[in-house]
Amino acid sequence: MEKWKTDKIIQDIELKGWSYQQDFVDRHTLESLSDLFYQEFSPARVGKNQLLQREESIRGDWVYWIDPLDPPSSLKFATDFLNHLKEGLNQAFFFGLRDFECHLAKYPPGTFYKKHLDRFEQDSSRGFTFIFYLHSDWTEADGGELVLYDKDGRILETIIPRPGSFMCFLPGEFPHEVKISHKERWSLTGWIHTKNLY
Numbered sequence: 001m002e003k004w005k006t007d008k009i010i011q012d013i014e015l016k017g018w019s020y021q022q023d024f025v026d027r028h029t030l031e032s033l034s035d036l037f038y039q040e041f042s043p044a045r046v047g048k049n050q051l052l053q054r055e056e057s058i059r060g061d062w063v064y065w066i067d068p069l070d071p072p073s074s075l076k077f078a079t080d081f082l083n084h085l086k087e088g089l090n091q092a093f094f095f096g097l098r099d100f101e102c103h104l105a106k107y108p109p110g111t112f113y114k115k116h117l118d119r120f121e122q123d124s125s126r127g128f129t130f131i132f133y134l135h136s137d138w139t140e141a142d143g144g145e146l147v148l149y150d151k152d153g154r155i156l157e158t159i160i161p162r163p164g165s166f167m168c169f170l171p172g173e174f175p176h177e178v179k180i181s182h183k184e185r186w187s188l189t190g191w192i193h194t195k196n197l198y
């Protein structure tokens, strides 16, 4: 992991509400965590609580939830960084961010996640979205771009998920989608909440 880039991220959040950092996780770290993606994942579902269901026409990824208080040692760099970033965001913007939840996500070839907002209507406690891209190779031809929209549906940015890059944004502001991925796509994705989760 390179030096924490929290100052740059905080500056980006203030200016535009999102930040993308390349070369965030070094190759050695990426290699050290690849084993995690060979565990048994569960099909990701859509909706919340009792209404959760598998809907492959909406999202086709598979997930493995991580306990942020007891992460696998190869992910400790990420949970340490997130705690650090959270403090920085709270100091800069008084966001009142508290606990976070996160999962590994695996998109098999041919899968995608249709345009959505990361905030639920009934529960707006997701205060910050983050994604680390953890596959070791990726080219433009592999697809799987993250497309960020504004509220009027205009494309703001198309992010190629470069190995070891980091993306974050304000979850209530940006509808986004994951384009069809032609190669298995790996990430650690999560949300920092404005309430306590544990």
Ligand code: OGA
Pocket: 105, 113, 118, 131, 145, 146, 176, 177, 178, 187, 189
């Ligand atoms: C999500 C999501 C984006 C990505 O899991 O909610 O939008 O690039 N992920 O993986």
Ligand code: MN
Pocket: 116, 117, 118, 176
């Ligand atoms: Mn999302």
